[in-house]
Amino acid sequence: MKKTENILGFIVILLVLVLGKGFLKTDLLFFRLLIGVGLGYALARAYTGFAGSVNRAYRTGSTKLMRTMMFMFFITALITSAFLFKSDPVNYNLWINPINMGLILGGFLFGFGMSISVCCASGVLTDLSAGFPRAFITLLFFCLGVFLGFPVQRTASWVRNSWFITPTGVRINEGVFLPDLFQWDGLGGYLGSLILLALFCAVVIFVSYYYEKKLKENDKYLGHGMEIQQEQITELELKNFKPFSAETYEHIFAKPWTLKQGAVVMSIIFTLLMGVTRAGWGASTPYGIWLGKVLMFLGISAESLADFTKMSADVFKLPFFQHEVSVQNFGIIVGAVIYLLTAGKFKAIFTSELKISKKEILLYALGGITMGLGTRFANGCNVGALYTPIANFSLSGWVFLVFMIVGGIISNRIFFSPPLTSSGNLKKQGSEISM
Secondary structure (H helix, E strand, O other): OHHHHHHHHHHHHHHHHHHHHHHOOOHHHHHHHHHHHHHHHHHHHOOOOOOHHHHHHHHHOOOHHHHHHHHHHHHHHHHHHHHHOOOOHHHOEOOOOOOOHHHHHHHHHHHHHHHHHOOOOOHHHHOOOOOHHHHHHHHHHHHHHHHHHHHHHHHOHHHHOOOOOOHHHHHHOOOOEHHHHHHHHOOOOHHHHHHHHHHHHHHHHHHHHHHHHHHHHOOOOOOOHHHHHHHHOOOOOHHHOOOOOHHHHHHHHHOOOOHHHHHHHHHHHHHHHHHHHOEOOOOOHHHHHHHHHHHHHOOOOHHHHHHHHOOOHHHHHOOHHHOHHHHHHHHHHHHHHHHHHHOOOHHHHHHHHOOOOHHHHHHHHHHHHHHHHHHHHHOOOHHHHHHHHHHOOEOHHHHHHHHHHHHHHHHHHHHOOOOOOOHHHHOOOOOOOOO
16 A cells, blocks of 8 residues: 555646646746655655644643744845845845734634644644644634635734834734844844844744743653654664665655755745745635635625625636646645655555544634634744745834734643643644644
């Protein structure tokens, strides 16, 4: 079965290249597909996801993923500054989001739902192949939450207007563009901004280490099983290298990446996306559009949807595979499937979470709808309101991070207490890929 999966994995890769190039309408859509495949593959192979930043810390005591995220945020911002330096930021679609009650409430709701469903906007896509019932239910209600939140996002002043604005923020989307605060640094504000980002990251890393240390001192640290496995995998010895051996295949296609390797790959992919499209990574808006398409199939007109959502009817009329971010999201699903197939793990992982209880169905529905609404209030998800804004030097990303963590801790305390009591506490927590 493992060899069959391996073969199927390479067939899927071939289909992506042939069908993507042959049937997608533009080269940019094909590029978006490949970006999505790369992101999905990296998320799956590094067994990582933004949801795990809170869940792993609360349920296992490990803050390694949170610390790795800080590393990824900083190096992505550092690389992004190469595009923005000596350029007019307005020429890029930067996500300088407003700082307001919508950001605070949205970050809290997103963190709350993210911890319940053990996934985020991108994680729910990778988990369709690693925890299908949980991910599918979450996605359905995520779509509903986004759709219901569209009119609020488009009209509510508490979502659209920012309490704090800098000159570049005024020109883009209201908000605080950090280089505006350091125009005196001699490098257009980017030197000061990178130092400030390094400071923010250092604070999070320090708190993470301190939290972990206290748990270990009190004998409450469990550790995350996959992280331990990732660190124990040895490198391929070149002196014993045989190009067509099972060991070589295992190292090239199957062995998990470390969290840091995954972070580096995602930073590179983000940079490619930014360089080609002049925009960052977003994932959640298409979910509401997908629900709109389902409603159109049931007989509701695009004009009626536009009237409710305060969006253009053309958004709902546009075919799925002509919508850039929808194609990219589809690629994330495919990328995760490719890794699991080529690693020979698809069947084992796909079938590991097929049985869920009625209570879990309700919880995943709650997680999905709160995440969906949260994305509209905060103008994005973990990639659209956290990763991309931080990489784009928006202060809003750091505000979102704080309230996302608060929401995640509270939902964990409500639904998963008591934490860190025994290894049995880890049994039913969702896929290792996103948790």
